[in-house]
Amino acid sequence: MHTLDLRDLHSTEFPIPDEMQGNIAITSLSRIYNWSRRSSMWPMLFGLACCAIEMIATAASRYDFSRFGMEVMRASPRQADLMIVSGTVTKKMVVPIVRLYNQMPEPRYVLAMGACASGGGPFKEGYNVVSGIDMYLPVDVYVPGCPPTPQALLHGLIALQKKIDGQSLANLDDVPWYGVGPSEPTPIPILGPDIIDPRQMDLIRRQAELAAAGKPYGVRELPPTIKPEPEAPKVAAKAAAPAAASDDPEKAARLAKREAALARKRAAEGGQPAETPAAEATPASGRQAAPTGKKFDKEAMLAKIRERKGQKES
Amino acid sequence: MVDHPIVETTDIKAAVDALKQKFPDTIQDDTRQGYGGIIVDKNHLVEVAAALRDEYGFDYLSSATAVDYFGISDHMEMVYHAYRTSGGPALVFKAQTSRDNPEIPSLINIWPGVDFQEREAWDLYGIRFPGHPNLKRILLWEGFDGHPMRKDWQEAYYEEDHKPFESRWPDGWVHRAEERNVYGKNVKYPADFDLSKLSDKSEESLYADLGLGVSIQELTDESHIKTDRLVVNMGPHHPSTHGVFRMIVTLNGETIETLEPVMGYLHRNHEKIGERNTFLHNMPFTDRLDYLSSMGNNLGYALAVEQLLANGARYQPPTYRAECIRVLMVELTRIVNHYWAIGFLLNDLGAFFTPALYAIAEREKILDFFEATAGSRMMCNYMRFGGVFKDLPERIRGVASRMNDLVRDYNTMEYLTELINERIPQSIDELDEYLTDSEIIKSRTIGVGYLPPEMAIAYSTAGPLLRASGVPYDVRRADPYSIYPELDFDVAVRYNGDIYDRYLIRLDEMRESVRILKQILPRLERTAGEPIFAGSKQHTPRVPLGEAYGRVENPKGELGFYVVSAGDEKGPQNPWRYHVRAPSFISLTALGPMCIGHKVADVVAILGSIDIVLGETDR
Numbered sequence: 036m037h038t039l040d041l042r043d044l045h046s047t048e049f050p051i052p053d054e055m056q057g058n059i060a061i062t063s064l065s066r067i068y069n070w071s072r073r074s075s076m077w078p079m080l081f082g083l084a085c086c087a088i089e090m091i092a093t094a095a096s097r098y099d100f101s102r103f104g105m106e107v108m109r110a111s112p113r114q115a116d117l118m119i120v121s122g123t124v125t126k127k128m129v130v131p132i133v134r135l136y137n138q139m140p141e142p143r144y145v146l147a148m149g150a151c152a153s154g155g156g157p158f159k160e161g162y163n164v165v166s167g168i169d170m171y172l173p174v175d176v177y178v179p180g181c182p183p184t185p186q187a188l189l190h191g192l193i194a195l196q197k198k199i200d201g202q203s204l205a206n207l208d209d210v211p212w213y214g215v216g217p218s219e220p221t222p223i224p225i226l227g228p229d230i231i232d233p234r235q236m237d238l239i240r241r242q243a244e245l246a247a248a249g250k251p252y253g254v255r256e257l258p259p260t261i262k263p264e265p266e267a268p269k270v271a272a273k274a275a276a277p278a279a280a281s282d283d284p285e286k287a288a289r290l291a292k293r294e295a296a297l298a299r300k301r302a303a304e305g306g307q308p309a310e311t312p313a314a315e316a317t318p319a320s321g322r323q324a325a326p327t328g329k330k331f332d333k334e335a336m337l338a339k340i341r342e343r344k345g346q347k348e349s
Numbered sequence: 350m351v352d353h354p355i356v357e358t359t360d361i362k363a364a365v366d367a368l369k370q371k372f373p374d375t376i377q378d379d380t381r382q383g384y385g386g387i388i389v390d391k392n393h394l395v396e397v398a399a400a401l402r403d404e405y406g407f408d409y410l411s412s413a414t415a416v417d418y419f420g421i422s423d424h425m426e427m428v429y430h431a432y433r434t435s436g437g438p439a440l441v442f443k444a445q446t447s448r449d450n451p452e453i454p455s456l457i458n459i460w461p462g463v464d465f466q467e468r469e470a471w472d473l474y475g476i477r478f479p480g481h482p483n484l485k486r487i488l489l490w491e492g493f494d495g496h497p498m499r500k501d502w503q504e505a506y507y508e509e510d511h512k513p514f515e516s517r518w519p520d521g522w523v524h525r526a527e528e529r530n531v532y533g534k535n536v537k538y539p540a541d542f543d544l545s546k547l548s549d550k551s552e553e554s555l556y557a558d559l560g561l562g563v564s565i566q567e568l569t570d571e572s573h574i575k576t577d578r579l580v581v582n583m584g585p586h587h588p589s590t591h592g593v594f595r596m597i598v599t600l601n602g603e604t605i606e607t608l609e610p611v612m613g614y615l616h617r618n619h620e621k622i623g624e625r626n627t628f629l630h631n632m633p634f635t636d637r638l639d640y641l642s643s644m645g646n647n648l649g650y651a652l653a654v655e656q657l658l659a660n661g662a663r664y665q666p667p668t669y670r671a672e673c674i675r676v677l678m679v680e681l682t683r684i685v686n687h688y689w690a691i692g693f694l695l696n697d698l699g700a701f702f703t704p705a706l707y708a709i710a711e712r713e714k715i716l717d718f719f720e721a722t723a724g725s726r727m728m729c730n731y732m733r734f735g736g737v738f739k740d741l742p743e744r745i746r747g748v749a750s751r752m753n754d755l756v757r758d759y760n761t762m763e764y765l766t767e768l769i770n771e772r773i774p775q776s777i778d779e780l781d782e783y784l785t786d787s788e789i790i791k792s793r794t795i796g797v798g799y800l801p802p803e804m805a806i807a808y809s810t811a812g813p814l815l816r817a818s819g820v821p822y823d824v825r826r827a828d829p830y831s832i833y834p835e836l837d838f839d840v841a842v843r844y845n846g847d848i849y850d851r852y853l854i855r856l857d858e859m860r861e862s863v864r865i866l867k868q869i870l871p872r873l874e875r876t877a878g879e880p881i882f883a884g885s886k887q888h889t890p891r892v893p894l895g896e897a898y899g900r901v902e903n904p905k906g907e908l909g910f911y912v913v914s915a916g917d918e919k920g921p922q923n924p925w926r927y928h929v930r931a932p933s934f935i936s937l938t939a940l941g942p943m944c945i946g947h948k949v950a951d952v953v954a955i956l957g958s959i960d961i962v963l964g965e966t967d968r
Binding site: 080081082083084085087088089091092095096097110122123125126127128131132135151155157158159160161162163164165166170181182184225226227228229230231232235236238239240242243246247252253254255257 | 488489490492493494497504505506507508524526527528529530531532533534535536537538539540541542543544547549551585586587588592593613614615616617618619621622625633634637640641705706709710713726727728963964
């Protein structure tokens with residue numbers, strides 16, 4: 036009897052027997068692995084606030100996310116692949132949430148649903164509100180809205196499926212759960228006088244020392260308001276910075292090429308030539324760069340509003 | 350329990366006068382501008398409260414809340430709103446205390462429903478209540494630094510006392526709050542904070558009072574089968590708790606001995622943010638209280654602020670069309686909420702998701718109408734002070750057809766007519782037919798979670814929970830607002846006070862809502878084209894000084910807004926105090942007593958029959 040050498044399968048000329056024609060498809064392992072994972076994405080059955088209602092509506096018959104293989108909502112984190120953080124994360128609640136996340140088996144994904152879970156939303160100023168679950172957990176997809184409509188949530192879930200499709204088994208960065216040993220659990224916050232992130236222990240200790248010495252603490256010193264900086268060619272500055280920073284010559288060359296192409300394009304359009312030094316890009320203080328662009332002109336804005344109003348009336 | 354014959358005083362003023370004669374030196378009129386009610390000397394508060402309940406018939410304590418007058422008169426006060434269950438307006442009484450050592454005797458023996466509200470006042474204002482058996486934090490955790498609702502307490506992301514913040518307007522260039530904070534998070538720590546001495550007391554204190562030590566004596570004395578006592582922790586992410594609610598249940602075998610509700614997992618500082626906001630800013634925030642019935646919340650808040658505005662010169666009451674639209678929205682909201690409540694009560698009983706799917710599918714039809722009118726499915730943000738935000742649209746796309754669920758383009762009035770006359774009654778009948786006679790539902794619910802009428806009143810429960818216990822108290826009739834007096838409907842009431850009756854009363858109320866809606870339709874047609882807004886459309890109205898308590902019969906019960914306008918002689922743009930009397934929060938006081946003696950599986954059903962929503966409970 037003819038024995039099959041598995042290595043022959045690599046060859047595209049491998050003869051497929053007639054009776055099996057049409058039953059065999061050749062694909063990559065990553066693709067079939069991702070296809071099965073993303074088609075059976077089981078979310079965890081837990082809701083936080085208003086967004087949970089829209090999440091349930093998405094699960095119900097009109098929007099029906101079981102069409103995407105997500106109908107099995109599991110109440111136990113041990114059986115869930117996806118945590119939909121559906122609502123405002125409070126300091127009191129973030130402790131159980133981080134604990135639940137740690138209990139989920141890998142691969143696990145987090146979807147921040149709505150404004151609150153993404154960044155605090157309308158309740159951001161509140162003393163008991165965490166300004167976004169990403170302060171504690173890695174988030175894969177953010178869905179904006181307050182609350183997002185079921186359509187928006189579905190869009191977010193499809194975006195997550197696309198993200199999974201793009202992962203490759205060949206790249207360990209994409210599938211770290213096949214790395215050496217289990218990954219580190221996220222440290223669980225502690226409820227003290229305020230919520231304490233164990234990752235910030237040193238910082239808290241240093242601030243307490245400052246306070247004991249009678250020095251200002253707790254609040255970073257910043258100028259009263261950030262004044263807009265003069266207009267700078269943004270694209271060039273952005274492109275120049277990584278090019279200089281990268282130590283991979285091939286990548287640097289690629290970036291430089293792209294930069295040059297962009298400069299040519301801008302010149303052709305009649306804009307400024309791109310020749311900004313990278314040093315200007317970030318201020319030395321380390322704070323976030325001020326938003327560049329036009330200064331907010333109140334008068335012009337009011338005139339615009341008046342004009343629009345006039346159009347409406349006429 | 351009544352020694353004296355009840356003095357028949359239907360008029361509040363007569364009751365106050367009689368009270369003044371009885372307690373000559375302890376009671377004064379509240380003479381501040383725009384305020385009403387009486388101020389009671391706190392040392393005699395308990396006696397006065399007892400007299401109010403027993404002699405003058407104010408058996409229902411609607412709301413108890415604290416106000417901090419830091420910088421105005423430097424005292425704190427508790428404000429109580431007492432009503433008669435036979436109807437009529439409130440008797441408002443207050444007790445004042447110093448800010449340095451705030452202490453007011455507890456009224457828990459007069460009205461047990463004050464339990465959670467006093468705990469909240471301790472948590473957020475630091476007022477101690479001698480006589481309260483379980484005075485610990487309720488919304489925040491044990492060990493939290495400070496009492497955040499005090500006016501001089503500033504949160505980590507504090508910018509200014511009031512919006513609009515200078516830094517955001519007019520230039521609009523701001524630091525993000527995380528940039529200002531060293532930790533990059535919404536946290537701050539006290540100056541003397543020592544990490545090495547940190548201990549997380551938040552859990553420990555919850556279990557401390559449960560008395561888990563079981564004595565051998567107790568176990569051997571029992572003649573029946575020996576069972577173990579154990580503590581079961583349900584929540585905060587348990588799927589049957591309707592959100593992030595938590596219960597610590599002590600079981601003897603499978604029977605519940607004690608049940609301690611733990612809340613605050615969705616405490617998102619509604620009231621603190623509400624005091625920074627302008628009056629109008631708060632309107633969208635009210636949507637997020639009871640997020641299933643945002644229109645009802647809008648109306649309650651609008652009524653409260655309109656009461657204040659009515660003292661001003663330029664105020665005009667809402668037009669008739671606006672009132673019609675308001676009632677239309679509110680009653681549709683009630684139906685939406687009850688669909689949800691019934692669907693998820695069945696979920697809790699074990700009929701997983703199928704009844705809920707039917708209910709949600711019907712709900713979507715009403716949401717289509719909300720979306721077409723207000724622009725949003727759930728967070729409608731629709732009412733304004735003096736009217737509504739927008740008139741009904743001319744055409745809408747929706748799926749209300751009685752024949753099938755295809756999306757079609759409708760004339761709005763046709764859509765509403767079909768919805769109200771055909772689709773909704775049909776679906777209510779459908780629920781009734783499928784569920785009411787089910788043997789499983791009957792055996793799981795009849796006689797379970799019994800709440801006697803006296804207890805229902807004493808615990809200040811509201812809405813369907815109160816009325817299913819045989820107390821026909823409905824704010825729409827007891828203390829009418831809007832155009833309810835001219836509408837013909839009955840107050841639904843059931844008498845057995847168990848889960849089954851709470852389910853039935855929701856069906857009854859939906860039918861009554863349909864009856865109201867049918868009367869609204871011709872009024873809408875008659876008033877078509879009339880203005881929906883009276884007076885000036887100011888974004889930041891200056892509100893005359895004073896206090897107001899606006900309450901509505903929300904689907905979950907009596908929703909009240911206590912709003913104080915103070916601090917600025919010209920009339921401030923921001924509320925000094927913005928308190929929400931949340932029906933879910935106060936009804937939960939009765940959860941523990943209702944569950945004792947039942948099996949652990951009944952807890953979720955009893956909780957489901959109260960129909961709580963956490964956005965409102967924790968605020």
